[in-house]
Amino acid sequence: MSDVVLKLTDVVKTFPGVRALDGVQLEVEAGEVHCLLGQNGAGKSTLIKVLAGVHHADGGEISWLGEPFAPATPQAAMRAGIATIYQELDLVDDLSVAENAFLGHEHARFGFTRRRSTAGRTKEILARLGHAEIPATQLVRKLPAAGKQIVSMARALSHDAKLIVMDEPSAVLAHDEVANLFRIIRELTAEGIAVIYISHRLAEIREIGDRVTVLKDGRTTAANLPARTTPTRELVGKMTGRSIEYVFPPRPATGERNEPLLVVSGLTRHGEFADANLTVAPGEIVGIAGLVGSGRSELLETIFGARRPDAGTVVLDGRRVSGVGKAVKSGMGMAPEERKSQALLLDEPVYKNMTLASFAGFAHGGFTDARDERAAALKTADQLELRPRDVDRAARTLSGGNQQKVVVGRWLLGDTRLLLLDEPTRGVDVGARAELYQVIRGLAENGVGVLLVSSEVPEVLGLADRVLVMREGRLIHEAPAGELDEDTVLDLVMAGSLLEGEPA
Template sequence: MTEPTVVLQLSGVAKTFPGVRALDGVELEVREGEVHCLLGQNGAGKSTLIKVLAGVHQADEGTIMWQGEPFAPASPQAAMRAGIATIYQELDLVDDLSVAENAFLGHESSRAGFLRRRGTAARTREILARLGHPQIPPRRLVRSLPAAGKQIVSMARALSHDAKLIVMDEPSAVLAHDEVENLFRIIRELTSHGIAVIYISHRMEEIRDIGDRVTVLKDGRTTAANLPARDTPTRELVSRMTGRTIEYVFPPRVAATSQPEPLLQVEGLSRAGEFEDAALTVRAGEIVGIAGLVGSGRSELLETIFGARRADRGTVTLNGKRISSIGAAVRAGIGMAPEERKSQALLLDEPIYRNMTLSSFSGYARGGFTDTGKERAAALKTADQLELRPRNVDRAVRTLSGGNQQKVVVGRWLLGGTKLLLLDEPTRGVDVGARAELYQVIQDLAAGGVGVLLVSSEVPEVLGLADRVLVMREGRLIHEAPAGEIDEATVLDLVMAGSLMEGEAQL
């Protein structure tokens, strides 16, 4: 029996950005009609790699062979024309266009300069039927579809380009169990027709179920290639993912000499379909970290504590005061730096000083007018405290680096006299050099008596910053330990498979 044809071959692929070498010699081989799983922690280089394949980034070194020919797509459109389609975790659909318009976006069928809407709808209907979803109307607006429906539209777009390779980035993160089963049915249908799939997931049970072979990335390098997905022990996969060489430079923590009463108390907090029965405490001057996968409910938990989401049941109190809305949270002294800081926390075209004073704006008003001089002075003092660069507080936030934008968000809550700071992925989009500065800022806040509750996909970050670590899996807080009594491999075992034994039992 002959082996399937190799359709994609990467050798020594490297990509460098200012301050970080994101890919450092990646090796990858994908065969026709297989599901090739790509495994690695956040920061391992998976996102950069798929963007190189998708034509978003161009490799600096190494070779890529696609269907036996050198491949270096200059744009996403070039990659799609060549037959490589990427379905990102954050789907790139246009909500106000129809299903058919999204499916054929960028290569619409036309005649004499006019779109052939009827023909496009008919072709979309055929593709949807192939995907097992003939009930989705081609003319329905995408915004009205559930998450699973939107994912089907993304697949329809890939098939409209006659894709020979489909890259799926954490496709199950927003899907219910029955929807995941349907996704797998579709993937098996695609591979039976020779289409190759690169499947990115942290979930071991999914890799066992749908995968053929596994490649593991760590720190931008391939640490294991072409392992059998169903037969490779979980312990081996976990060990290939750990032992990082990227340096996480954490400031030394000063152990608290006393244990004050809890500042934050969360009891029995639940939201249907997101998390349930969450219970935790944070003390003044303590850093508590939550480790968990995308889709485990960790971000939703933080947003509910902040009052941005309404709990179905349970309570949140700060110094004994009940919190049930953002207004109540801010008045009580809770601040939050969300994961999507650009869209959720910053006014990008406004100056630094105005972004910093947003949560305490009333304190700079006099006689119905804003005292901008007072605003600037307060913001400049905070910028000095945070070592913000540049220190020109009149500069638009849009022009700052990711690390300095995050400092602006933290600075806003410093000015507001925050007692508890919630941090969701605090170093996302922040280069390696700026991370150490942010770590110092977080440690200094705790040393000053501020309680910190943080979520991070990077396990070393949680372990290096936190005093206590909570592990979250599938909407539940399943484990708690002092940071010094738990290691990276144990956390990964817990978040990926519940326990190492459960992962091994699947072999």
């Protein structure tokens, strides 16, 4: 009889405006590598945060070691034996390896940390992981990416973890480092430790996985599939399709493309993306499809001037631009992925947020005219069908969709000719999505060039005129949106999903 250590039954998690988990089923056995597969937005991150005690499930049942499980905090989850290694490692750079490994449960006596005891225990764990060469007293900031990941594993084992969740653990590793990671995973599972392994790379899942569970739109669409023998097309098929209906405005008939408005040539930022070449014509919507971590957002931010490139050029309407100030003056605007932290002054009124990029146009004799600002913002609010139509209202009181309209409205008020959109509908409900799609298509019909990034492949295919596919920091494919389908794009972004010898 199998030894099931973790079982999820109909688990639900809801956030304002979105049901992130909608009845998830998952079963993990001791000593197995259980792979969790799904597109960006499928619910994987929310699920592992529920297991880690970061979020709390709103419904369903979780059983851990045969008992009901609902950790109130991440510390409670760790004490219970579930450790999570996030893609963005949560280490403290200015603490030592040993201090990170035992962070939160230091060896202490009479209120004082026993550094020698902690260092000795850390050395034992590092040796168990096959990395006795890492000094326990070394500052974490001095370690390479692979070394930092080993420290995260040491932290998990310092809690005597019986289940380790690994979120995209190979994303920052070289090929030989991945092989070493797999060796460690096999040794851990041989000791009976279970591993939930999250990756977009199907070739890795074939090599290290035992079983696969697939999520789509917060639901389990396939459970306990054999990792090595399930055909790739079956796995990809379980990941595609949407329960949400996308309502896109009609795409105009393809005509002769205008001269480019934006020309990006050889743009490179070491470690993020390399040799990016693309164009956007006036009135054209160009979409970039790719996984989180592929360099999509970094590319957009570099085009906008928020990041300095190591090589290459950005030319807008025949003039080279660099830096945010010059980009905005040249007619470029951007709606970033994290609108609340990067784009909005949440406690300021809507009209102040909308006029932020065209502030100088409302200044007279060194003073701004709030009446003019309000009038312009009201006109834009009508154009965008902002609800409620109250430009004196604080931006934080609006729904996600209406907050995004405020960010887009900021650039409508200026003389924006090129708009960069990073995840334009993240956290936006279905009705507001359709309205935003209409706004974006309307901008293009008025001659604005649009370059957008989205984790949702149907959104890219339905909204864009032309699609670029990005994988591991490089633009690898370009085609008219009408010539692509979701399966084809997923096959391109998931490196090596149809490698020779794999089940097809």
